[in-house]
Amino acid sequence: MALENQELRKAGLKVTLPRVKIYQILEKAGEGDHFSAEDIYKLLLEHNEDVGLATVYRVLTQFEAAGLVSRHHFEGGHSVFELTQDEQHDHIVCVKCGKVREFSDPALKKRQDQIAKELGFKITDRTLYLYGECADGCKNTK
C-alpha cells in the first residue's frame, strides 16, 4: 500500500481516488510549492481525472482539518495549500513573479513568543508573509 493511503487512513478518511490523486499532486510537488484549489483542479483535469472543483475544496478542507495540509491566505483573495511540513515556517512571496520561498528562523519565532508573552497572549498560530521582489531568476512570468 502506498504511503499516501496510510496517511489518509490515519486521518480517518476513506481511500478514494480524488483524495489519493490530490495527495499525490501535493506530495510530488514537494516543499515550497503552493497550490490554489483551482490549480489542483486544473492539474487533475490535465491528468484526465474527472474530479469536481467542489470535491477539491472538500478534500483540501478535510486534509487541513486532519493536519495533512496547511492553508495560507496570501494577497489576492484566494487560498493556497501545501503539505504540512514538520517544522512551521514562514513565507516570502515575489510580487512580480509569484515565486514563494520558505524560511524558518528560530530567533524570529523566539522573539515573537516573547512579545506574545509580554502582551499576555498564548500563541496558537502565526503567519509571517514577506512580500518583495526577488533579485535573480525573476522572469516576471506571473
Added chain:
Amino acid sequence: MALENQELRKAGLKVTLPRVKIYQILEKAGEGDHFSAEDIYKLLLEHNEDVGLATVYRVLTQFEAAGLVSRHHFEGGHSVFELTQDEQHDHIVCVKCGKVREFSDPALKKRQDQIAKELGFKITDRTLYLYGECADGCKNTK
C-alpha cells in the same frame, strides 16, 4: 476646516459626506481598532447616514490607495481597515474574543530584513499576524 478635510484634499479626493464620515469613524476609534467594511457600514447607518455599502468599499479602497488606511486580511475571509499609523506595526489577534493588539519590534523587523536579504529579496511589504488567546480581559464576547 477640520483636519480630516485637509487629509482628503491632500489625497486628491473631493471632500464629500461619505468620505468625511468614514474618515471620522476611523479617526475617532483611534489606534488599535480595526473595522470591516460591514462594520463601518453599520456604524454609518446607526448615525443615520445614508451611505451605501458599495461606497464604503470604494472610499476605503481610495483611502488605501492614498495611504490613509491600511488593509489587513486576518483569518476569516474579510478585510479589515485601520488608519495608517506613522510606524508600520504587526498584529496579534485573540481567536476567542477577536481583540486585536498591535506591536512593533525593531529587532523583529531587522531580522526579517536580514532574512530577505539572504534570500535575495527586496522587501516591499510584510505582514505578521500572531493568533492566540488573550489571558485577561478576554470575555469571549466574539
Added chain:
DNA sequence: CTGCATGCAAAGTCTTTGCACTCGA
C-alpha cells in the same frame, strides 16, 4: 450491502462594477 464520498448545480459571502442621478467646488 451501507454509508461515506462525489459530481453537479445552486447558494453564500465578500467585494467590485455599471449606470443614472446628485452634489461639491
Added chain:
DNA sequence: TCGAGTGCAAAGACTTTGCATGCAG
C-alpha cells in the same frame, strides 16, 4: 455648471452546500 461621487442593483471571484448517485470496505 459639470464632472466627480454616490446609491442601488447586478455582476464577479472564490468557496460551501444540497441532493441524488456511486464506490470503498
